[in-house]
Amino acid sequence: MAYRANILISSAAPGAQEVEQALLDKIYEHHLDNEVQVMQAATLGPQLQGVELVIYPEGTHYVHLTPEDARVIVEEHLLKGRPVERLMFKGIEVEPLEAPASKEIRVVLRNVGKIDPGNIDDYIAVDGYAALGKVLTEMTPEQVLEELKRSGLRGRGGAGFPTHLKWTFARNAPGDAKFVICNGDEGDPGAFMNRRVLEGDPHAVIEGMAIAAYVIGARQGYFYVRAEYPIAISTLRIAIQQARDYGLLGENILGTDFSFDLEVRMGAGAFVCGEETALMQSIEGARGMPTTRPPFPATKGLWAKPSNINNVETYANVPQIILNGGGWFASMGTEKSKGTKTFAIAGKVKRTGLIEVPLGVTIREIVYDVGGGILNDKKFKAVQTGGPMGGCIPEKYLDLPVDYENLAKVGSIMGSGGFVVMDEDTCMVDIARFFMEFTQDESCGKCVPCRVGTRRMLEILTDICEGRGQPGDIERLEAMAKYIARASLCGLGQGAPNPVLSTIEHFRDEYEAHIYEKRCPAKVCKPLIEYVIDPETCIGCTRCARNCPVNAIAGKPKQTHVIDPSVCVRCGICKQVCPVNAISIESKGKLPEA
């Protein structure tokens, strides 16, 4: 029997079965099975492009098909003889991959992506452990501290405390047993700098910790790494074992009387365990809750012994400072913030990723030159730095040089270096609510201001986002923020109000639109928006109605469809499936009820 059309389908592609089934079902439904033959070919052409079809005799080539596409092809191409232009193969699609000529200066990351982290020889080949050798054989602890002081290195965990001072306190604290701890509990959403260092160059951190141990007089160290980083943990364990095998950890390192060993402890996922006192509680096996400071860890830390705790990145800087000198390090950066910093660029930018740049680089350079600008060429709205305790920095500060002091001046923090970029489609009230939800959820509950305060602030923010905002809410938020920041025990509570305060300061108009006009200017907050079908554009294809999960859309085929806002759950599926872009989001707002 002769067929009028033969179809080849790329049966090896993932999802091909579903597409083929949809195709066959539709063919049977329209009784085309005597006219059309479907045959399986493993692949069609050299460039795999999802599930593909070729329809002969014309040889029309369709690519990246879903089951729904297959149904459309049957109805349009096979039944009506109208090839579906938008699904056709349009030449070999190779996405151009571009990266800017790097503005990076790599200190912390100098080996990451260049050496094999699973092989200690690779690290030694690039001067690994030479700094430890130099420290142990040529330098006194005082000389190391002097070099660190000259370098101006400050804690990379976020607070920016001078590292040489921290080490000095731990060194001078009386005690027979002391500990060094590495804080690898990188919990900020969108931050993954520490993971990259631990996974890519674990020995640099080990070496930095060994140097710290030599300076303060410790012989035992702990890595505290969150369990969400399994690759980092296994890489670290391999690295520690290799260092032990070479005698670079253990007794009498390099033939000196310095002995030091390391252990990895996994965090169980609580955000507050990134706070140093909570982290030490967690290492001891207790519930991760912060304790009051003073006493500071330098005098009474892990197991009540003097302890030095630094971030992954801080330790990774140390060997380089020893080898190249403090002056070299201090030649980079700004007046008070020396050296380089790693940033994780995430959010609405074209190229997400990780960079290391000298401090003092502007936000614009990070977002546009490194990140490639805003996704889909939308407008930049704000950048959130420093994680959930940081603030949102608006467009007017795009040219602000990034360092510890400048970020603090505009209501944000350096934090561990998270850099979440937001575009014009982001609602700043919703963002503030999101971060408050995070901190409220992660509050350990030990102190009242944080436990109760974050909950109350979240309630007010939720009310505002859902159209129940009251006049006076903004002022209430500001007052609560002040008390929570002042009275909380640890950095989590002290920093929790930052996203709210900074968004109120820079985007007060958005709060007011939500509260007084019940309107969400960015059209994000679901209770304040409506999906609307433009009757002029709608072609009555019924696709939206068929895809609506709650049957909120009414309309006959070929007639204009209408969405019932009282049924609609604002899921946005109709907008995604509409072939003619007839559906838009509106947030008209309403006057306050009398």
Add this chain to the structure above:
Amino acid sequence: MKSLEELQKIKERALERRRMSAEGVRVRVVVAMGTCGIAAGARDTMTAILDELEKQKVTDVAVTQTGCIGLCEYEPIVQVQIGDGEMVTYGKLSAERVPALVEKHVVGGEPIAEWAIKQTA
């Protein structure tokens, strides 16, 4: 190891090994295997490279891994270097692109320009 001299010896040995001619290595292939790379399919890419080399009976290639090079958006990232020549960095190198990569670049010596990450000003 009990002295600085021994550390120095290990360093020299490691540097020697990196000079590829020493051990009959003609091509170096490096797969970025950080969490970002693995999440994007670097393990599949790595397996595909090893399989393909075996299938094509290519033995003068050293395949190693490294951490994240910073362009997480473009993972899986694979770097290929022939001899002491320039290292070519490929982005979005999924397992299905591996046979062509091995055939054209690793064996044939011709980089595939359109899959490489271009550096812009």
